[in-house]
Amino acid sequence: MTQNSIRMYIMYVPCYYTKKIPNALMNELLKYLNDVKKTGITYVIQHEKNAWQLKKFLEENKKQAIICGKILGCNTDNAEKYEKDVEKFIYIGSGKFHPYNLKAQLGKDVLILDPISQTINKISYEEIKFMERKRYARIAKASLAKVYGILVSLRTYQNNIEKAFQLKEKIESAGKKAFIFAGNDINDSNLLGFEVDAFINTACLRINEDEFSKAVINMSETEWI
Known part of the structure; x- marks a missing residue:
């Protein structure tokens, strides 16, 4: 931690649904x-x-x-x-x-x-196939990229900064470029204007279900690129 950093403790309080299943x-x-x-x-x-x-x-x-x-x-x-x-x-x-x-x-x-x-x-089987088609389309598009943006969340339990640096090193060793983007809110509007071809998500898997201007794949899918 830096000299000006503030340590914040987080308390998780479970809230249970009190009604029984009929x-x-x-x-x-x-x-x-x-x-x-x-x-x-x-x-x-x-x-x-x-x-x-x-x-x-x-x-x-x-x-x-x-x-x-x-x-x-x-x-x-x-x-x-x-x-x-x-x-x-x-x-x-x-x-x-x-x-x-x-x-x-x-x-x-x-x-x-x-x-x-x-x-x-x-x-349903149809839903799985539809999601898989979308997934493979994202991977295919990301595989053509020359410059990658690696997305890192600063939120508790979603931060994978070490894996992000490992990905960066792996991508650069393959002759491509990679930059790390870190923040609390990862969405398309916050990523506009950056000259990258595709993004790699190291945070919540749900992120790539949102609408993005560029292809977004998850860490586990980088083996395909």
């Missing part, structure tokens, strides 16, 4: 698990109590269920530990970003149980 919704879920013997339950932190409620319900209905742990930000490591132990994942939460990552990375079916909207959905 029995009717859990009974509806059973229809998706007819041929499934063992499922993995993952969730965002506010639905942790719902996860234990669902586990008890499934076991009462002769279904094995493993609590795989919470998904924090873009980190799905907790679920990945149980990849070989379960046939299908149940994600308790809303939206499709986290379940899409699970489906894309692990290849297992993912059911989305949303206690708030009281709905059950799943990531």
